[in-house]
Amino acid sequence: MDVQVEEEIKNDKLLGEKKDCEYYPCHFEGQDCTWCFCPFYPCQDGRTGGGLTIGMLSGKLVWGCGSCVWIHRHDVALFILESIHKIMKREKSLSNSHLLKLREEALKAFPP
Numbered sequence: 001m002d003v004q005v006e007e008e009i010k011n012d013k014l015l016g017e018k019k020d021c022e023y024y025p026c027h028f029e030g031q032d033c034t035w036c037f038c039p040f041y042p043c044q045d046g047r048t049g050g051g052l053t054i055g056m057l058s059g060k061l062v063w064g065c066g067s068c069v070w071i072h073r074h075d076v077a078l079f080i081l082e083s084i085h086k087i088m089k090r091e092k093s094l095s096n097s098h099l100l101k102l103r104e105e106a107l108k109a110f111p112p
């Protein structure tokens with residue numbers, strides 16, 4: 001798992017709006033910045049708003065999250081944080097299959 005995501009998971013509550021970030025608001029005013037580094041990356045699931053794009057540095061086709069506002073909604077961000085904490089408490093680890101299942105549950109509970 002991405003090191004930044006591991007750090008985000010250590011938060012016991014949502015980060016909220018990180019207005020001191022030079023990129024704020026990178027998606028929308030009032031966004032939640034807890035999942036700046038998305039635990040589902042690269043989800044390759046267009047339902048979230050993300051999509052394939054040409055990478056600025058690589059010039060290659062990459063998964064782009066610029067149009068995904070879903071993960072930055074407070075209700076979605078909280079559901080994901082609390083769910084991950086429950087999984088970690090129960091299983092002591094977080095696998096890709098846990099994340100896949102969680103993403104489906106979150107998309108169902110909080111449609112984009």
Ligand code: SF4
Binds near residue numbers: 039042050051
């Ligand atoms: S599109 Fe959204 S949910 Fe998918 S990886 Fe990017 S930020 Fe995460």
